Amino acid sequence: MQLAELLKDWPCTVKGSIREEVVRIEDSLEAVRPGDLFIARKGRKHDGKKWIDQAIERGAKAIVVDEEVFFDDFICGVPLIWVPNILQFSAYASAKLYGFPSEVLKIVAITGTNGKTTVSHFIGQMLQKLNKRVLVIGTNGVYLNGTPFETDIEQLTTLQPKHLHLLFLEAIKQNVEYVIMEASSMGLATYRLDHCDIDIGVFLNLAEDHIEDHGSFEQYKLAKQRLAGLSQKLVLNGDDSFCRSVGVLTKREKCYFGLKGRVDVLLQALAEGKTESTCWVQTAQKERVITVPFIGDHQRANVAATIAVLKMLGFSFDDVIELIPELTLPEGRMQTFHSKQGYHVIVDYAHTADALKAVLQTVKNTYTRNIYVVFSCGGERDVAKRREMGTVASKYANHIILTTDNCRSENPEVINRQIAEGFFATQSYEMILAREEAIEKALRLAKEGDIIVIAGKGHERTQTIGNITTPFSDIECVTSLLARLDDEKSCGSRS
Numbered sequence: 028m029q030l031a032e033l034l035k036d037w038p039c040t041v042k043g044s045i046r047e048e049v050v051r052i053e054d055s056l057e058a059v060r061p062g063d064l065f066i067a068r069k070g071r072k073h074d075g076k077k078w079i080d081q082a083i084e085r086g087a088k089a090i091v092v093d094e095e096v097f098f099d100d101f102i103c104g105v106p107l108i109w110v111p112n113i114l115q116f117s118a119y120a121s122a123k124l125y126g127f128p129s130e131v132l133k134i135v136a137i138t139g140t141n142g143k144t145t146v147s148h149f150i151g152q153m154l155q156k157l158n159k160r161v162l163v164i165g166t167n168g169v170y171l172n173g174t175p176f177e178t179d180i181e182q183l184t185t186l187q188p189k190h191l192h193l194l195f196l197e198a199i200k201q202n203v204e205y206v207i208m209e210a211s212s213m214g215l216a217t218y219r220l221d222h223c224d225i226d227i228g229v230f231l232n233l234a235e236d237h238i239e240d241h242g243s244f245e246q247y248k249l250a251k252q253r254l255a256g257l258s259q260k261l262v263l264n265g266d267d268s269f270c271r272s273v274g275v276l277t278k279r280e281k282c283y284f285g286l287k288g289r290v291d292v293l294l295q296a297l298a299e300g301k302t303e304s305t306c307w308v309q310t311a312q313k314e315r316v317i318t319v320p321f322i323g324d325h326q327r328a329n330v331a332a333t334i335a336v337l338k339m340l341g342f343s344f345d346d347v348i349e350l351i352p353e354l355t356l357p358e359g360r361m362q363t364f365h366s367k368q369g370y371h372v373i374v375d376y377a378h379t380a381d382a383l384k385a386v387l388q389t390v391k392n393t394y395t396r397n398i399y400v401v402f403s404c405g406g407e408r409d410v411a412k413r414r415e416m417g418t419v420a421s422k423y424a425n426h427i428i429l430t431t432d433n434c435r436s437e438n439p440e441v442i443n444r445q446i447a448e449g450f451f452a453t454q455s456y457e458m459i460l461a462r463e464e465a466i467e468k469a470l471r472l473a474k475e476g477d478i479i480v481i482a483g484k485g486h487e488r489t490q491t492i493g494n495i496t497t498p499f500s501d502i503e504c505v506t507s508l509l510a511r512l513d514d515e516k517s518c519g520s521r522s
């Protein structure tokens with residue numbers, strides 16, 4: 028596309044010819060190809076302007092910068108463009124350069140502190156069963172009709188616009204009709220979803236998380252709230268005060284879902300013996316109580332959100348409800364393993380206090396024996412949540428093993444001491460920093476009927492200590508330990 032066309036509706040100042048053609052947008056020097064428009068932006072760690080000369084050597088056809096002062100002084104051999112907000116411009120230019128492909132797709136974007144991946148996968152599974160082609164994008168990667176879709180793009184929960192709109196184009200080529208994607212607060216705050224034609228925005232819940240990334244809880248809320256302005260219709264959690272406030276602030280068409288909203292509906296369900304597995308979904312027209320195949324209020328809320336989205340996409344309640352028993356949780360969410368010795372191990376991605384509470388409360392309500400919890404917290408982020416997660420774990424666990432979870436440059440012992448500050452005085456716990464050893468210790472302690480919850484890593488396949496990332500998977504670790512320990516036990520009982 029000619030620069031003249033690309034820039035015509037956006038405020039900018041240009042030095043050089045606007046007749047140049049550009050084919051791609053790129054802000055990473057290493058990925059620049061001939062014909063690219065290079066976005067030389069200043070980030071938290073690097074200033075892209077230092078790469079301008081190298082980007083031109085690699086074939087960049089024009090350069091965009093974000094500082095007027097720099098623009099005035101700098102001369103380069105290709106057109107130089109100054110824009111006031113370079114991130115907003117990147118989102119706009121990516122959408123426009125690739126022909127606004129989101130307009131052709133039906134797009135659902137999901138935000139919330141917890142449950143985004145789960146709900147995206149539930150919606151994806153439902154659509155697939157309704158014979159639709161669907162792309163799911165989020166923390167667990169990109170899936171085309173339930174199968175991992177290989178891409179070499181930077182793996183973020185919410186993709187950067189330069190990748191997102193190209194992926195939409197690819198999806199259209201693959202006859203995809205629906206795209207279900209996670210809208211992270213960071214993605215919304217950095218305008219990654221601007222100029223995306225979002226049909227339905229979903230608000231699941233709000234808890235304190237990522238505060239350090241955003242500067243304050245207020246900023247975090249404002250970032251999430253942006254999704255309402257970017258979406259044509261909304262699906263909102265009626266049990267969550269933040270989600271309700273989003274509903275009050277907008278005139279857009281909306282549908283509420285929840286668990287607690289209608290006491291009379293739940294009493295009716297109780298009379299039918301269904302309270303452990305019911306949720307309600309309310310639209311302007313009607314309300315339904317539905318049976319859900321998972322334990323835990325949080326999973327019922329996730330199913331209710333899914334139904335509400337499908338309803339808003341135009342599918343009939345009856346068709347959707349029939350499919351609920353076939354839903355499965357994504358990898359690393361309440362993934363349960365059963366030992367031959369009669370204890371159970373749950374691997375769960377809970378890495379916020381709210382998520383840990385949801386899981387442990389569910390476990391406590393479901394099983395009556397001892398609960399062991401193995402976890403830690405990530406380094407270099409959200410220090411405040413460490414103590415809170417400690418208190419939550421201490422409320423439910425009989426014994427806690429503190430370990431290591433992507434401590435990055437921090438000392439995991441210090442992180443664990445901060446977690447332990449939240450424990451009740453009588454809490455029984457120990458610290459085993461090597462994660463595999465911590466898991467093995469929990470498995471060796473457990474007796475018949477006990478539950479071990481291994482929280483924090485879920486589907487992840489790596490562990491980052493210092494600046495070294497090595498392969499590590501809780502799922503693989505538990506699978507091989509169970510095989511070994513069950514084997515040891517059966518050999519022991521034979522001898």
Ligand SMILES: CC(=O)N[C@H]1[C@@H](OP(=O)(O)OP(=O)(O)OC[C@H]2O[C@@H](n3ccc(=O)[nH]c3=O)[C@H](O)[C@@H]2O)O[C@H](CO)[C@@H](O)[C@@H]1O[C@H](C)C(=O)N[C@@H](C)C(=O)N[C@H](CCC(=O)O)C(=O)O
Pocket residue numbers: 054055056057066068069070071072073074075078181182183184185186187211212213214217237240
């Ligand atoms: C806060 C945030 O969005 N950070 C992303 C952002 O970093 P940044 O703006 O600080 O950029 P930078 O690293 O200083 O680099 C500046 C410029 O130099 C370029 N560069 C940089 C280094 C280099 O060697 N070569 C190069 O060309 C970069 O491409 C960029 O254009 O741009 C980088 C380059 O694309 C991303 O890697 C980085 O995401 C990092 C990995 C990250 O951790 N992001 C997290 C916070 C994030 O977005 N998470 C959410 C989920 C969390 C949630 O629920 O909110 C997500 O959606 O994934």
Ligand SMILES: Nc1ncnc2c1ncn2[C@@H]1O[C@H](COP(=O)(O)OP(=O)(O)OP(=O)(O)O)[C@@H](O)[C@H]1O
Pocket residue numbers: 139140141142143144145146166184209231232325326328329359360361375376377378381382383385386485
């Ligand atoms: N609706 C919910 N409310 C509270 N906790 C939940 C909910 N759904 C899932 N969880 C908990 O949060 C964990 C993460 O779930 P999921 O990956 O679906 O959330 P997410 O919002 O995508 O997380 P992230 O932003 O970190 O990728 C789950 O393993 C579970 O412990």
